[in-house]
Amino acid sequence: MSILTSSDRVVGAASVGRTKRLRPSYWPFVVPALIVVIGVIVFPWVFTLWMSAMEWRIGEEQRFVGLQNYARLFTDVRFLEAMLHTLVYTALSVLAPLVLGTAAALAFNTKLPARGLLRGIFVMPMMATPVAIALVWTMMFHPQLGVLNYLLSLVGIGPLQWVYHPSTVILSLVLVETWQWTPLVMLIVLGGLAALPTEPYESAQIDGATAWQRFRYLTLPMIKPFLMVAVIIRSIDALKSFDILYTITQGGPGTASETINLYLYSVAFTYYDIGYGSAIAVVFFVLIIMLSLILLYLRQRSAWNTGDGQ
Amino acid sequence: MASVSIRNVRKSYGTVEIIKGVSIDIQDGEFVILVGPSGCGKSTLLRMIAGLEEISGGTVAIDDRVVNDVPPKDRDIAMVFQNYALYPHMTIADNMSFALRLKNTAKSEITAKVERAAGILGLGPLLGRFPRQLSGGQRQRVAMGRAIVRDPKVFLFDEPLSNLDAKLRVQMRTEIKEMHQRLKTTTVYVTHDQIEAMTMADKIVVMHDGIIEQIGAPLDLYDNPANMFVAGFIGSPAMNFIPGSIGGDGFTTEGGDRLPLGGRVPAASDGRPAVYGVRPEHFRLADDGMAAEVVVVEPTGSETQMVLRPLGAKAGREDRKRELTWVLRERTGAKPGEVVRIAPDPALAHLFNPDTGLRL
Numbered sequence: 001m002s003i004l005t006s007s008d009r010v011v012g013a014a015s016v017g018r019t020k021r022l023r024p025s026y027w028p029f030v031v032p033a034l035i036v037v038i039g040v041i042v043f044p045w046v047f048t049l050w051m052s053a054m055e056w057r058i059g060e061e062q063r064f065v066g067l068q069n070y071a072r073l074f075t076d077v078r079f080l081e082a083m084l085h086t087l088v089y090t091a092l093s094v095l096a097p098l099v100l101g102t103a104a105a106l107a108f109n110t111k112l113p114a115r116g117l118l119r120g121i122f123v124m125p126m127m128a129t130p131v132a133i134a135l136v137w138t139m140m141f142h143p144q145l146g147v148l149n150y151l152l153s154l155v156g157i158g159p160l161q162w163v164y165h166p167s168t169v170i171l172s173l174v175l176v177e178t179w180q181w182t183p184l185v186m187l188i189v190l191g192g193l194a195a196l197p198t199e200p201y202e203s204a205q206i207d208g209a210t211a212w213q214r215f216r217y218l219t220l221p222m223i224k225p226f227l228m229v230a231v232i233i234r235s236i237d238a239l240k241s242f243d244i245l246y247t248i249t250q251g252g253p254g255t256a257s258e259t260i261n262l263y264l265y266s267v268a269f270t271y272y273d274i275g276y277g278s279a280i281a282v283v284f285f286v287l288i289i290m291l292s293l294i295l296l297y298l299r300q301r302s303a304w305n306t307g308d309g310q
Numbered sequence: 311m312a313s314v315s316i317r318n319v320r321k322s323y324g325t326v327e328i329i330k331g332v333s334i335d336i337q338d339g340e341f342v343i344l345v346g347p348s349g350c351g352k353s354t355l356l357r358m359i360a361g362l363e364e365i366s367g368g369t370v371a372i373d374d375r376v377v378n379d380v381p382p383k384d385r386d387i388a389m390v391f392q393n394y395a396l397y398p399h400m401t402i403a404d405n406m407s408f409a410l411r412l413k414n415t416a417k418s419e420i421t422a423k424v425e426r427a428a429g430i431l432g433l434g435p436l437l438g439r440f441p442r443q444l445s446g447g448q449r450q451r452v453a454m455g456r457a458i459v460r461d462p463k464v465f466l467f468d469e470p471l472s473n474l475d476a477k478l479r480v481q482m483r484t485e486i487k488e489m490h491q492r493l494k495t496t497t498v499y500v501t502h503d504q505i506e507a508m509t510m511a512d513k514i515v516v517m518h519d520g521i522i523e524q525i526g527a528p529l530d531l532y533d534n535p536a537n538m539f540v541a542g543f544i545g546s547p548a549m550n551f552i553p554g555s556i557g558g559d560g561f562t563t564e565g566g567d568r569l570p571l572g573g574r575v576p577a578a579s580d581g582r583p584a585v586y587g588v589r590p591e592h593f594r595l596a597d598d599g600m601a602a603e604v605v606v607v608e609p610t611g612s613e614t615q616m617v618l619r620p621l622g623a624k625a626g627r628e629d630r631k632r633e634l635t636w637v638l639r640e641r642t643g644a645k646p647g648e649v650v651r652i653a654p655d656p657a658l659a660h661l662f663n664p665d666t667g668l669r670l
Binding site for chain 2: 202
């Protein structure tokens with residue numbers, strides 16, 4: 001095995017033959033990473049795919065059933081409902097922090113008094129443990145003892161059932177998610193705002209743009225790439241949200257807040273139907289990948305400052 | 311088109327006064343250049359005319375209307391920035407039409423105005439592109455196009471050529487001058503480059519440390535500088551300043567050389583210390599001139615620039631200040647180390663007060 005020296009690395013196209021001869025010496029460097037990738041990423045997925053093609057209940061004999069588990073998904077009302085809950089929960093958990101985070105970033109981008117301190121306080125929810133947050137919010141949501149209903153009573157609004165009623169449970173959970181993750185969006189957008197050039201704003205002032213028009217025609221399009229990053233991160237995060245949902249509602253009342261993640265958990269670890277659970281996991285994974293690809297494409301399209309994307 | 315009247319304008323940031331009472335009258339259609347070294351307040355003054363900086367004292371009037379409290383959009387001005395300040399996410403056509411679209415101008419009128427400006431500046435084929443797809447010179451032209459479509463009363467240029475390379479700068483200089491000759495719009499232009507000022511302006515305002523040193527036509531400033539600052543700032547290479555004293559009908563340098571004054575001796579000035587100012591191109595070879603050693607020879611083709619050290623001066627670091635620059639069109643073949651004898655043209659020389667810097 002030969003050692004690659006710096007002079008070897010700078011050789012040009014003229015010494016292709018020599019580079020070829022050296023190629024086997026690269027392999028030992030790749031092997032450790034390859035083993036880790038195969039063991040940690042590739043194998044679990046191949047194994048999940050294999051499990052999804054089996055009828056596999058813990059304690060029973062395994063049997064190959066092909067695509068039967070996937071066919072079952074289409075007639076499983078609980079799965080379809082969970083899918084709808086997931087989409088609604090994700091859409092709201094992306095939109096609300098996005099709007100509020102952008103507004104907060106715009107506020108923190110001005111010369112507020114004690115801006116640093118306020119910003120520090122604002123990002124605190126993001127640093128807290130989800131389970132701890134969930135427990136605190138569970139207490140706050142309590143219809144009789146919770147502080148939220150008390151606060152509503154101060155402004156003359158009657159008590160709400162919050163997470164204890166099917167019609168308000170998802171909105172209530174979105175409230176928790178929004179509270180925790182608005183700071184993240186704020187930080188991303190604030191970074192974007194800080195990177196914006198200042199001259200176009202002076203130019204727009206001379207061109208006659210009002211404050212709203214400067215936001216609408218300059219700031220918003222120019223921070224779009226940053227908003228798209230926030231949307232990507234938030235979408236993936238909200239889709240795979242589990243801890244807060246499980247701790248506060250376990251998918252209830254009934255199955256009113258059961259997302260795919262929670263349903264998958266029930267199928268696999270409550271009903272021990274590993275094969276069917278794996279099929280749900282595969283479909284869920286494909287959904288996340290597709291959504292990520294679409295968002296990444298949109299992110300690229302929104303870039304005005306790099307490459308030719310527009 | 312409009313006149314601009316700046317009356318005793320001041321600008322302070324806290325206790326620091328940046329502009330210390332400046333007054334300029336700019337006539338309708340005039341091309342005025344504010345020139346001076348970095349930090350002299352020229353860009354701040356321009357931004358005050360634009361309305362981008364508050365005025366601490368004095369008044370700015372456009373067409374006899376005081377605009378101190380008028381927002382930029384209502385001043386009917388257009389500004390071209392050093393960094394172009396284009397809207398990076400908009401096409402060139404959108405950049406140029408933005409101001410008109412904000413005013414809800416009719417589409418047909420917008421198209422006509424954009425096409426006219428694009429025609430003037432040769433931007434036609436670039437209208438569908440984005441700023442990042444253009445070169446520096448093209449971006450600067452777009453910035454000018456954006457100003458043209460607004461058809462303003464006053465054009466303001468803030469060091470628009472500073473980000474361009476030397477060749478492009480010369481080309482754009484000509485284009486801006488041509489544009490002014492064609493549109494005849496009142497223009498205020500800021501630069502630190504005195505060549506730009508000399509070649510483009512109808513009137514130059516030389517600023518230094520927040521005050522105006524001199525206002526005048528380019529050649530007037532060149533030929534009759536009011537003080538040593540203007541004399542040294544206008545002209546490249548800079549004017550030679552030779553310290554010494556007035557005596558008899560001539561000038562004696564500190565090194566003991568005699569320089570002619572051509573009968574222009576100020577009254578009662580015998581023995582008075584002074585600074586003799588002579589431009590590099592106003593020396594000539596003369597058998598009775600002062601002897602100087604050639605230090606550096608820099609031929610540029612059309613002319614040769616030489617750095618000379620008068621032999622009367624002592625050698626040493628301090629003497630670098632006494633080195634003289636000579637620019638000549640002839641090719642003398644002089645080499646470093648050789649001695650030449652040169653004399654200034656007394657009719658084109660100036661005398662300055664060494665304490666106040668004012669011309670005597």
